[in-house]
Amino acid sequence: MLQLDKLEKEMDADALAEVIKKHEPPPLRRQRKDEKFIFTVKIMEAEDLRACDINGLSDPYVVLVDELQKRLAKTRVINGSLNPRWDETVDIMTHGPVNVIATIWDWDVMGDHDCVGRTAIKLDPSHFKDFMPREYWLDLDTQGRLLVRVSMEGEKDDIQFYFGKTFRALKRTERDMTRKITDKLSAYIRQCLSRRTLKALTSRGIMSATSISSVSSYFRNKPQAPAPTGPTLADVDNALKPLFGYFNENFAIMNQTLTSTAMIAVMTRLWKEVLSTIESLLVPPLSDKLSSQQQLTPQELDIVFKWLDMLFSFFQAVDEETGTSDGVSMEVLKSPKYHEIKNLNFWYFEPTEALINSSEAIVASGEKRKYEAQQQAAAAQARAGRASAPPGIYEQSLGGVGSFMGYGSVVKRSKSIMLSRNLGTMRKAKEEKRKEAQAEPSDDMILRILRMRPEAEKYLRDRARQKERLAAVAAAEMIVKRSLAGGGGGLGQRSMSGGLGWTRGVSERIPS
Numbered sequence: 449m450l451q452l453d454k455l456e457k458e459m460d461a462d463a464l465a466e467v468i469k470k471h472e473p474p475p476l477r478r479q480r481k482d483e484k485f486i487f488t489v490k491i492m493e494a495e496d497l498r499a500c501d502i503n504g505l506s507d508p509y510v511v512l513v514d515e516l517q518k519r520l521a522k523t524r525v526i527n528g529s530l531n532p533r534w535d536e537t538v539d540i541m542t543h544g545p546v547n548v549i550a551t552i553w554d555w556d557v558m559g560d561h562d563c564v565g566r567t568a569i570k571l572d573p574s575h576f577k578d579f580m581p582r583e584y585w586l587d588l589d590t591q592g593r594l595l596v597r598v599s600m601e602g603e604k605d606d607i608q609f610y611f612g613k614t615f616r617a618l619k620r621t622e623r624d625m626t627r628k629i630t631d632k633l634s635a636y637i638r639q640c641l642s643r644r645t646l647k648a649l650t651s652r653g654i655m656s657a658t659s660i661s662s663v664s665s666y667f668r669n670k671p672q673a674p675a676p677t678g679p680t681l682a683d684v685d686n687a688l689k690p691l692f693g694y695f696n697e698n699f700a701i702m703n704q705t706l707t708s709t710a711m712i713a714v715m716t717r718l719w720k721e722v723l724s725t726i727e728s729l730l731v732p733p734l735s736d737k738l739s740s741q742q743q744l745t746p747q748e749l750d751i752v753f754k755w756l757d758m759l760f761s762f763f764q765a766v767d768e769e770t771g772t773s774d775g776v777s778m779e780v781l782k783s784p785k786y787h788e789i790k791n792l793n794f795w796y797f798e799p800t801e802a803l804i805n806s807s808e809a810i811v812a813s814g815e816k817r818k819y820e821a822q823q824q825a826a827a828a829q830a831r832a833g834r835a836s837a838p839p840g841i842y843e844q845s846l847g848g849v850g851s852f853m854g855y856g857s858v859v860k861r862s863k864s865i866m867l868s869r870n871l872g873t874m875r876k877a878k879e880e881k882r883k884e885a886q887a888e889p890s891d892d893m894i895l896r897i898l899r900m901r902p903e904a905e906k907y908l909r910d911r912a913r914q915k916e917r918l919a920a921v922a923a924a925e926m927i928v929k930r931s932l933a934g935g936g937g938g939l940g941q942r943s944m945s946g947g948l949g950w951t952r953g954v955s956e957r958i959p960s
Contacts, residue, residue, distance in 0.1 A: 499733040500554035565590035576600035731896035736912030
């Protein structure tokens with residue numbers, strides 16, 4: 449990528465493209481009555497899916513259908529995962545724009561398969577005139593998101609096109625490389641940061657101390673002293689030494705071939721895997737059903753948080769002499785997920801009734817802020833005396849049904865292809881989102897704690913129904929809004945008919 453960026457600067461590709469565009473003859477316009485388009489859709493992976501099985505996991509697979517409910521593709525089943533990866537491709541031939549609905553199902557041996565979540569995307573040839581592949585993170589209507597990569601067959605004879613195409617191919621390869629490395633290492637992370645390790649650590653500390661006091665009391669003919677509360681800090685530290693050694697050995701090998709940027713990318717993804725593993729130790733995944741997972745004891749919770757602090761220092765990699773960090777940056781380490789885990793300490797042992805009251809208060813506060821923001825936006829628009837801004841590249845890339853279900857993640861090409869990785873606006877948006885996530889408490893963690901409380905079963909069901917009603921209302925409102933904006937006919941009308949098919953069953957149950 450560095451060599452490609454250097455080549456583009458030396459050639460001054462943008463200036464060359466302008467010269468060619470200025471002097472080339474106008475293209476011949478030929479009307480083709482029956483033009484076909486071939487879209488290649490790669491179903492890549494999903495994150496943070498809803499748990500549908502009693503073990504706190506799901507067996508997800510994806511089904512793609514068009515707006516007429518015709519099945520286009522079905523992926524294989526990934527057993528026991530809330531973050532599955534399929535990497536399966538389907539070709540879709542169309543004569544014009546088509547709305548594709550993606551449904552993730554949980555495979556069950558007996559009975560009907562459970563719906564994990566739905567999302568949609570609009571494949572419009574006008575959005576792929578440059579023939580560039582695009583990746584979209586599509587939010588599900590329940591929780592989690594689905595990553596798809598979409599490209600349309602064709603080539604564009606333009607110097608900027610080939611530079612952009614090559615750079616994006618390299619970027620995808622870099623991401624795939626990082627993902628494959630971390631997938632290999634994540635198995636050992638889960639082995640070291642497991643409940644089995646936790647139980648062995650606590651029982652070993654108590655049993656060894658008890659046996660020593662028993663022997664000494666036998667010879668001294670004295671009453672047996674009470675066992676100590678648990679393992680020492682040295683014991684907790686020793687439990688993570690195999691994991692640190694495993695990291696160091698692999699990092700030493702990677703450092704021989706990877707650039708510093710790639711090394712930080714691998715460490716960043718590993719840190720996210722560590723946070724995800726620790727989170728699964730503390731609470732089960734989000735679901736409307738009770739979980740068989742048992743709550744940790746105060747002693748075990750204290751050990752897990754000590755592990756978190758030790759791993760935080762390890763990935764920060766502060767140089768003792770200079771005091772500078774050579775590892776993952778502080779803003780990445782202190783991610784919203786990190787703050788959520790740290791805040792668990794305040795809720796973990798609260799009574800069930802107090803947790804339910806806190807959850808309802810957070811929801812009410814969020815609805816109030818949302819209403820106030822909508823009122824402020826409407827007032828600002830009225831003062832401006834003009835219509836709202838046209839949809840941006842993300843909304844245009846999806847449109848129709850897909851726009852209300854998720855948003856695209858399109859990499860835009862700037863003057864330098866290397867700069868497209870770090871646009872200032874993207875950094876600012878991420879920073880604002882990170883601050884907002886840290887400042888605003890979420891009741892998701894409270895609901896996950898309540899899954900380990902049998903007395904909270906009714907509340908979990910009620911909250912699940914409430915979320916379904918709100919999601920259906922929001923979806924219906926957005927469909928109607930876009931249909932009216934499109935003039936109530938043509939493609940907008942077709943998008944509405946295609947999108948309402950799977951929401952009608954839910955929306956009809958909403959009380960007036």
